[in-house]
Amino acid sequence: MISQKVAQQSLRRLAVQQPYAMRWSLMNAASPAAIAIGRNIQTRYATSSTQTTDPTKLLAEQRLRRPVAPHLSIYRPQITWYGSAAHRLTGIMLSGPLYLFATAYLAAPLLGWHLESASLAAAFGALPVIAKVGIKGFFALPFTYHCLNGLRHLTWDTGRAITNKQVIQTGWTVVGLSTAAALFLALL
Structure with a gap:
């Protein structure tokens, strides 16, 4: 009961704030029959990058190569x-x-x-x-x-x-x- 009210309220807010987004999501939604037959299958394509490095390590490496702004050292107190x-x-x-x-x-x-x-x-x-x-x-x-x-x-x-x-x-x-x-x- 509470979950239904939450869902209704969020749909109402979406319809008021973004009426075209609501219409687009209803038009592009798959029907239950298409899902049952298997005509609406989502696929994920392979990424174009061949690197298999850890993204956190990649960000750490990028941060090490960034120049450091001189901020406080160039300004007069x-x-x-x-x-x-x-x-x-x-x-x-x-x-x-x-x-x-x-x-x-x-x-x-x-x-x-x-x-x-x-x-x-x-x-x-x-x-x-x-x-x-x-x-x-x-x-x-x-x-x-x-x-x-x-x-x-x-x-x-x-x-x-x-x-x-x-x-x-x-x-x-x-x-x-x-x-x-x-x-x-x-x-x-």
Whole structure:
């Protein structure tokens, strides 16, 4: 029953999308009598190639003979490349620890860990000042860069600041502002 409905739906879609293909397939279909008598026999002709090599080996050999495009080695590195890579890396650097901490926070009661806010604040408060600044800076720089570069991308989505000159200017602006903001947050 279900297979009949699927077949009907697919035939209807074919008839609507390609009406001539439906008519052609019905005209060229063999009748049951022709099949029973043996008048509609499909034959496969021999290939014209005499090679009997494995096609996967043939493709591997062809790939070895292809020239390699110089792609990255001939272009001058630009801020857009580094900015795109840094945006992705900062997203990973921020989301990875977040998922690890969220999982640990959920498992903490089962494992007897103390990951409450008061415990974390007390542990962080007991660290030396240089360690506090280092930890905050370690998280502040990717955070500020990812946020500011995300705003840059949202600006591009509106169709603004999309010329080459503006893209380069906003790229360096994001680098400068994120560094300044990260230093501010780390020293806070």
